[in-house]
Amino acid sequence: MTTETRLERGRRMLDRIDGQAGQAVIDALQDIAPDFADYLFEYPFGDIMSRPGLGLREREIATVAALCALGTAENQLRVHIQAALNCGVSRDEIVEILMQMSVYAGFPAALNGLMVAKQVFSQGEHGGER
Amino acid sequence: MTTETRLERGRRMLDRIDGQAGQAVIDALQDIAPDFADYLFEYPFGDIMSRPGLGLREREIATVAALCALGTAENQLRVHIQAALNCGVSRDEIVEILMQMSVYAGFPAALNGLMVAKQVFSQGEHGGER
Amino acid sequence: MTTETRLERGRRMLDRIDGQAGQAVIDALQDIAPDFADYLFEYPFGDIMSRPGLGLREREIATVAALCALGTAENQLRVHIQAALNCGVSRDEIVEILMQMSVYAGFPAALNGLMVAKQVFSQGEHGGER
């Protein structure tokens, strides 16, 4: 890891965690804020998600919970429900996390999160999921 | 589990997960909304946290992440950082979860979460932690 | 009320308050989180909305205000504006509640709430709803 730059490490992590959905976000940034695409590789993925102190599975559990509770980031929740699947969180576990958010952020937040998961799971069944 | 009521199961779960801090919340409700103390045992603990599809360790990771991201529930975050410790999440892992929230809810949310963790960890070192 | 279960009482309340819109939410949950449909009947409707201490009209005023202020639950605000109409809150009163939210949650929250009410009122005029 010594000779790899933050940008390179972030690219590798983003590809592993988010796959195509993450790349689509990066692409969408190119003509408006290309530097922000670099920051997105570097800080969230190159710095934080690459740290050894917590497994990727646990990190995605935390992210799905937080985005569902906030209720202001539907697109990012969609990407991270797929990312959670990519990191070994099962569909049933994702449903449990989202249901649990009814306790901490209210039933509407949980319901909206479950509807996003329903979309993601449905796309996986009809191809398109890696 | 068949003959145990939701209230009984919730009381058992609250005691296991939150310990003294959870009981203090229940006590504080007695003279203003005693029925809400029952609901708090029943739905969050008797129904949700008792479900078999996700481990308590993972459930507390999700709760700590969500409460830190929301930023409106300092007291509950304090209780659940202790609950996460009780359920096998290490101090280092809690710090990782809170740091990660800088990505999804901003640096102030992460900073405020870390300051709450600092208080909880400090109380543990000077006794009072079960 | 003694022999009715929480689930049965919740189903009766949801049908009375939300009508078709509530049922559509329940249906959408069946293939992803059927247990959550039960919790939705039981806790919000069977426990909370069934309590005698506050009228349904007042409860829906509170819900419409809260969902408009939060700004993260457009679908649920839509359902509860209709529910408020079902519980005796007039269109003019709903508009007053939403306008008032400009004071407590800002003009954008109020504006977005009024646009949702405009949709709900318009659907009522063109049939399909009681």
Place this chain on the structure above:
Amino acid sequence: MTTETRLERGRRMLDRIDGQAGQAVIDALQDIAPDFADYLFEYPFGDIMSRPGLGLREREIATVAALCALGTAENQLRVHIQAALNCGVSRDEIVEILMQMSVYAGFPAALNGLMVAKQVFSQGEHGGER
């Protein structure tokens, strides 16, 4: 009402609804933003709370619900729980509204609201309430 200015009407409404607590807020603004004290009389109280289409009792139910759900305005929730009492909402009804917020904004929001109500009710019992 024809010859009364918005400022005069707002002052009269604030005095009727919030009493001493409202005046304390106005006083605290004098040396930092005296114009904002005028706006606070004029728009929320002179314009919105003075409108005839919804009763003051209903308006305070809506405000208590919204402030409890938002979770970012503890001082204002304190003022408006007292204001709700002043406008004919009973203690039991206030507790019902706050408990109901567990459904729409989560159990921490409801709990924090109930703790604020406990303070307000306690102050009333030991004098200080008008």
Place this chain on the structure above:
Amino acid sequence: MTTETRLERGRRMLDRIDGQAGQAVIDALQDIAPDFADYLFEYPFGDIMSRPGLGLREREIATVAALCALGTAENQLRVHIQAALNCGVSRDEIVEILMQMSVYAGFPAALNGLMVAKQVFSQGEHGGER
């Protein structure tokens, strides 16, 4: 400014700042809450945005930042990104403000804001921008 009413001043300011997009909001309110259209002219534009103590350029920087951070007002963010352009904030500066929100409200808030800006800038290039 002495003989101009708040409503007239607000109309003049809204036209100058928001242009067509602001007028579309006012039009949409006519059949549901025409009084709210007046309040929208009067308080935000006739009172606040007309105050001499801060330039319109600075006011729009503050508004774009706040709406991006809140994440609950996509339509209003769209209107105010255009308003910022109308008040002398450059495209590059708007991108900087939105990127900066990653620090204070998280990367999803910044990303969603940048996607709104991309839409607004794109519409400007293909005509329709004043």
Place this chain on the structure above:
Amino acid sequence: MTTETRLERGRRMLDRIDGQAGQAVIDALQDIAPDFADYLFEYPFGDIMSRPGLGLREREIATVAALCALGTAENQLRVHIQAALNCGVSRDEIVEILMQMSVYAGFPAALNGLMVAKQVFSQGEHGGER
């Protein structure tokens, strides 16, 4: 700027912008999350606040507006009101920004922001302000 690391540049920016208050935050992190202190230097200050496309005065206007609107970061709002003063935003301008937030995030958010500014301005008058 070529040979300066992100950490060094961030330290220099934090010192210039936030002064003692920023350093106090860094110090508080040392025994719980020292790596997060480095991230705080590097990303918000070394990367974002150091970018040439927007002046520091404008950046602090955006930050004060966002933190006031969010209402979940009182400590950070306190630090950035001082930072805004350090970067050439006048007391009157800060008051205007906070008052303006009543439009976009509600009167409670603006009021709470003004009370924080009152504290910061008062400390400045009695020494302690650099």
